[in-house]
Amino acid sequence: MSNQSDSKPKYPGVPVTVNGNYLVAKCVETRITEGGVFYPITPSTEGGELYQEAFAMGELDVWGNSKIAIECEGEHAAQGGATAYAVTGKRTVNFTSGQGIAYAMEQYY
DSSP states (O other): OOOGGGGSOSSOSOOOOOOHHHHHIIIIIHHHOSEEEEOOOTTSHHHHHHHHHHHHTTOOOTTSOOOEEEEOSSHHHHHHHHHHHHHTTOOEEEEOOHHHHHHHGGGGO
16 A cells, blocks of 8 residues: 555656757757857757747846857858857857768868
């Protein structure tokens, strides 16, 4: 026979079913970065869209800073933009695919 305290979940919260893009973009990156730079290419398109949504809603990061979302014309532009924003001292994320980051990095060599 169990008592009522046994039925409480060990880790309380709101149970949800989401994919990895949502978890990374909405629950991590929109909270710890000030700039999201991306080129919409599968499978990372959703990350950029969620970041743009957070920007449009005026969400702040955990330190109270506003954010900026930049959709670029290609992987080179996205990588260059993210690098430039980071050089200014801002925490930045570049949403891209594995092949996209490899392609974008060629501008540095």
